[in-house]
Amino acid sequence: MADLEQARAAKARLRSELVGHHGICGIGLVRVRQGYAVRVSLASADDDDLPTDVDGVPVRVAVVGAITPQQ
Template sequence: MADLEQARAVKSRLRADLRYHHGVRGIGVTRLRQGYAVCVNLDSPADDDLPRTIDGVPVEVRVVGRITAQG
């Protein structure tokens, strides 16, 4: 079970590591039943080459599709 501080540290690390990854649409922290996880939003399932845990923090991958501005 990861605490909020651990999840935030992993989020920061992933943000830096995935800065130029074309399929990533967002990275955040999400609450689980017990503890926290990092959530990575992707364009497509083909972009899913991420580990399931980093330093004991679960990594949840969500395929959200392409994000566009609405006007």
Template sequence: MADLDRARAAKARLRSDLAGRSGVSGVGIARGADGYHVRVNLERESDRTGVPGQVEGVPVDVRVSGTIRAGG
């Protein structure tokens, strides 16, 4: 896996690539047992199409989290 700086760079690129795309509820960084990876939260499994498995050598982890709304 990647170090934090590489994961940050990959996150920025992927966030830009996915900007404005329906079904993407978030792009972040997560730490695993052997380094960092980029995490993409999606509303539905069908939104996974076109999300890469890695960016700049950094693994991408996809989670289907449903719709995320602000609390109130």
């Protein structure tokens, strides 16, 4: 599994690769078993062209729906 530094580097690389990609609500890190993964939050399940891993770090996808500001 990936350690925190590997996951941070993978997150930065994936973020730069996904610039302008519609439907992404956020990119972060999550703990998985003995390490970390990159989590991509999507507005809808229509986006399925994301990689399964980046530089050996797993990518987890979560459909969270549209994110709107609270008033």
